[in-house]
Amino acid sequence: MINKQDKKLNFLSHIILIALSALIILPFIILLSASFSGEKAIAHTGYSVLPKAITLDAYKYVFxxxxxxxxxxxxxxxxxxxxxxxxxxxxxxxxxxxxxxxxxxxxxxxxxxxxxxxxxxxxxxxxxxxxxxxxxxxxxxxxxxxxxxxxxxxxxxxxxxxxxxxxxxxxxxxxxxxxxxxxxxxxxxxxxxxxxxxxxxxxxxxxxxxxxxxxxxxxxxxxxxxxxxxxxxxxxxxxxxxxxxxxxxxxxxxxxxxxxxxxxxxxxxxxxxxxxxxxxxxxxxxxxxxxxxx
Amino acid sequence: MNNTNNVKTHRKKSLRRMQNLQLYSMCALPVLLIFIFNYIPMAGLVLAFKNFRYDKGMFGSPWAGIDNFRFFFESDSFIKITRNTLGLNALFIFLIIVCSVALAVTLFRINSRRATKVYQTVLITPHFVSWVVAAYIVYALLNPQYGLINHLLVKFGIEPIDWYAMPKAWPAILSIAYIWKHIGLDSVIYYAALMGMDSSLIEAASVDGATRWQQTRFVIIPQLTVLIVIQTILKIGGIFRADFGMFYQLTRDVGMLYETTDVIDTFIFRTMRVVGNMGMSSAVGFLQSVVGFVLVMVTNYVSKKIDEDYGLF
Structure with missing residues (x-):
């Protein structure tokens, strides 16, 4: 019973849901990646979605x-x-x-x-x-x-x-x-x-x-x-x-x-x-x- | 014969009495806690008509008539916080209902239940983060110096914006944050309603040659109409209560943003703890409680009129 148009709509629904999920999760990823970034990297290029280089300095500082x-x-x-x-x-x-x-x-x-x-x-x-x-x-x-x-x-x-x-x-x-x-x-x-x-x-x-x-x-x-x-x-x-x-x-x-x-x-x-x-x-x-x- | 029956009913009665005693003893402590932490503060609403003094206490302080109310109504805060609370809450109600219904329908229409579960888990996650942590995230995005958004703006050759000094932008920022936090959980109720729907309706429509879009538009969404109306009404019942955590934390209580972000709940808190004006803060609290109560009663009455099963009572 599933015709071509239905398949397309189903595919589109998944795309929308994946995009929405990504948007919802993105803020957490920014937070995480900032916590693994070096202090200088943030001062230089600001916050980013992925850290340029991973360091544990921030966690060492916290503890x-x-x-x-x-x-x-x-x-x-x-x-x-x-x-x-x-x-x-x-x-x-x-x-x-x-x-x-x-x-x-x-x-x-x-x-x-x-x-x-x-x-x-x-x-x-x-x-x-x-x-x-x-x-x-x-x-x-x-x-x-x-x-x-x-x-x-x-x-x-x-x-x-x-x-x-x-x-x-x-x-x-x-x-x-x-x-x-x-x-x-x-x-x-x-x-x-x-x-x-x-x-x-x-x-x-x-x-x-x-x-x-x-x-x-x-x-x-x-x-x-x-x-x-x-x-x-x-x-x-x-x-x-x-x-x-x-x-x-x-x-x-x-x-x-x-x-x-x-x-x-x-x-x-x-x-x-x-x-x-x-x-x-x-x-x-x-x-x-x-x-x-x- | 008669005698043994009497003994039996007697025994049954005393058994019932025993059971009742056991049940009372079970709920005695929770009932007491409700009395202390919910009912005594209700009596404390008299503070709104008093000139509170720490040495005289809740009931011993001298009466102030309606002075506390007069000061509030004469201040320019009155219009501002009422406007912000009602306006922003109305905006949130509209947006969250549209978004969560759209999400529930989309989740319902994809064919895989397993995928639905994964999506739901991801989408509910923000509900379990405190507004304090959310404020850190907002700060990482909007920080004038290092913020992600300003960096993007600069990349595209646009002047960076000092978001925490721009009240105009905050209704939009708060709306996004509100949807981010609530969309996952709010869509669950619509999704559950759709799961309980008679699937033969969709089958019939598809036999008649309706496309998936037509099925959604003419079969599925009408199924939700009553629920949507009721949810809207119930949310309107709470329109005088603002989410203190969101308004206080996300704006970082920056005075420059009060113009668009100061709401009844933040005003009460600040008047009590920062300004130390017990009279005015309890007067505003009194108004919020009473007006809120009337509104909840009215909205419940209306939603019950629409459908017996809904409404809180």
Whole structure:
């Protein structure tokens, strides 16, 4: 049935998709190649798509004085891991009862969770609550406690849990199992796709978090990786804006060059980008399941 | 006989009560967390009507009436940030829907599912990069001294441009960045809808002699119309919320660009943290929350009218 014109169109579609993919990936390649370029090459010919000569100088520079990076990595890995485990677990604990039509007050709890998607207090009240009342600023908990429960993902999980046939847990009830046993032994093991999706999203949210540090953390050794990256950019801006004054304050040699900064960006973004393709199988499935209202 | 039945229902009832208790105990902690971090800040919206003092706290600070609002409406920021937020978000909504629908249809029409997966993986990648890293990339491209784009301009004999001092260019730059980051994931929902479509429709069209282009134009795209309309409406519901990370990081918070890039969210942040004006920032936050809420309710109502299955509730 496929005629010549159809073949042409199919070919054209592939060309378009390949071109689009290349455009999307190109920025990463520019970043990577800058990080492998020599500082002089950048000063001479500027950024380019492919490095003229490959050197590891930028990475050596980044790891020469590793305290900041190691601290930031430590904070980010600890926070991302603890937050991912806690928030996925807590959201599952909330999502499961919401599938039970026999539970009294289910609709009220549903609405209670749902309403936070419609209305929020915004930045200022949260800021005052966290700094003036809970005193979480400059502690590791400020990264973890706020935002552990995200209604969007609670409902995504609820939809998935609902799809598990009731007969499976029915027989366990007959054998005398309680709700906790059903939850841990039946629901969780059968919900890997949605749990993997939510866990990945939570992990990436925290891995890419810079705003929490910016708002709440003054202690250098408690700052997250992305925020340290942002600070490097800011410091350079400051130096550029009034050079003569800044030169007195900072030894020029200590300022990372263009390539070292790009190497920092690669070091900060790398792990998240490497993890993601392994989850992709679950990811698209989990997302499409969750986006259909149940 | 009757007696044993009674015992059975009694036992069933107490079992149900036990189960309910177990379920409540499961969700108690998450419910408490939502109360602390979502509901208490809602009560904190009263700050908009107060003259906040650190020593008096959220509820003890003296009342300020509507002064905070008046100062905001009288400042020239009001028009600027409202215009930027609404204008840029409208532009993003239009562009992302057109682009992601086009992408989903193209992905659907190629015959290989395996190739589709590869394309999707590549296209979703930017979603997993922080705006900080994205800002580094933008800087590598636009940096006035070493930037790739300026080097290309010079090669073609055009004067290099100081992008970070040219507000005019930023709606376009931000649009490109927005599409770059979101096109992959946004197209997934349209792609999923197409996968669930009745394939006999296309077969019938092809039996009738429709070319692939005609099939796409007259069979496939009409299948998506309702979804497109609903997505547009839902996105309009969030039009008063700007992506703080994108606006703050990509522009590197350069004051010279505020004319076209300052939005409600960056304004609130700056007024609170840099200027230290709690009153005005909470008043703007209050307006954003309330107007946003009304808009979400209206858009949900409309999308539900169109199709029962859509809308958030």
């Amino acid at each position: 020469k004085n590793p305290k900041t990076i190691i601290d930031a990595y430590g904070v980010t890995i600890f926070v991302s891991t603890v937050y991912t485990v806690l928030s996925t677990f807590l959201m599952a604990l909330l999502a499961y009862p919401l599938t039970k039509s026999t539970m009294k007050g289910r609709n009220a709890i549903n609405f209670y969770v749902y309403f936070t998607m419609l209305f929020s207090g915004g930045l200022v009240p949260s800021y005052i609550l966290i700094t003036q009342y809970l005193h979480l600023n400059d502690t590791i908990w400020v990264y973890i406690l706020p935002g552990l429960v995200s209604p969007w993902y609670v409902f995504m999980m609820r939809t998935f849990f609902k799809g598990i046939p009731g007969e499976i847990s029915e027989s366990a009830y007959v054998d005398g199992a309680n709700e906790y046993i059903i939850f841990f032994r039946i629901i969780i093991p059968l919900s890997k796709p949605v749990i993997a999706t939510v866990a990945l999203m939570m992990f990436l949210t925290k891995w890419n978090d810079w705003m929490t540090s910016m708002l709440y953390v003054n202690n250098e050794s408690l700052m997250s990786l992305q925020y340290q990256l942002q600070r490097i950019m800011q410091n350079i801006q400051l130096l550029q804006s009034n050079e003569s004054e800044a030169q007195n304050l900072v030894n020029i040699k200590d300022i990372p060059g263009e390539t070292a900064r790009m190497a920092m960006a690669v070091v900060a973004a790398g792990p998240a980008l490497i993890i993601f393709p392994f989850f992709q199988k679950y990811f698209v499935k989990g997302l499409t399941v969750g986006s259909v209202k149940g």
